[in-house]
Amino acid sequence: MSSVKPKLYYVYDPMCSWCWGYKPVWHKIKQAVADDVDIIYVLGGLAPDTDEIMPEMMQAQIASYWKKIEKYLGTKFNYEFWTENTPRRATYPACRAILAARYQGAEQVMLDAVQMAYYLEAKNPSDNPVLITLAKQLGLNIAQFEIDFLSSQTQQALLTEVAFARKIGGDSFPSLFIDKAGKIVEIPINYENADTTIGHLKSVI
Template identity: 55%
Template sequence: MSKETARLYHVYDPMCAWCWGYKPTWLQLESALKDKLEIVYLVGGLAPDSDIPMPMEMRSQIASYWNKIESLLGTQFNHEFWTSNTPRRSTYPACRAMLSARLQGAEKQMLTAIQHAYYLQARNPSDVSTLIELAREIELNVEQFERDLGSAEINQALMQELRFARSIGGNSFPSLFVVKGESVSELPINYQDAEVTLNQIDHVLGKI
């Protein structure tokens, strides 16, 4: 193996229910790999900006995904979200919040805050007001966060990150890729067994 650093890219969206379902296994994986290779988070941009209320058919479809994930993985969801909010198919604001928090070294804290707000507390991360509340709750510099969140620079950074994620094959979430030099290897997502993925990563690293 050359001295060039191998990276594990974790492509996620903070409002992706399957990413929430994967989180316990991902955290095991991340803990086991933190000294082995560089781990890089990439936001996925599941749904662009929209002020249009989500159609009832789409609400029912996404709610059914929650039920499926709950049944398959035992993931906890607060289904009151669907009756206590006006859902919109819009995750770009939450993705910008991730990049804004990253500037303050708090991307992972913000991810957890958004997921808990959305899936456990029935709060809507499509709303900028919710994102600012979460920044306050995790003790970010709120003025800086709010300024960054609405900035052209953060929006440009989001577009660049989405393009890069797509360029390596990150079109669904969660996705995992081992990248070293020109070599890009996608890993199948095992939602319940981190050991399977660890073995796959060892195999990939042994070949590049």
């Protein structure tokens, strides 16, 4: 029997509203299978960098997704985001912030901070100052964070990670994949029931 645990890849984006809606279910899944698999977070890179203001039609479309998720899952959103910010369709800054936090062992707390800032506090994680403030509030080594966050190496690491996500089939977020002895299998996402996914994972493991 192999002593190497299967890998469970969680492909996500910190500014993906469905990932925010999935959070409670994902938390239960993690707790249930943590001893059986190595859980690896993979950034999917939803939207590259841009300075262009998001068109009003797209703003309305994304806000409608929020309402759909809210109705479907009971997830909370702060719609003041749309009136208090200048939205841009850019999630790569938040992804780079996640990587810079990962280098300090703080990927998941940074993810929590970005999601809460975006969805509950109506702050814009497409803006670098917002992300740097979050890192300060988390008590990260801020000098090192800023160096990593703004570096070309981190941008390249992000592009490499996004390419890996696409290679294994992670085109939508969230996505789950099990890598067992080099064979990668996608696990269907169930947004409402953690037990269904836990049972599926345990049968594959």
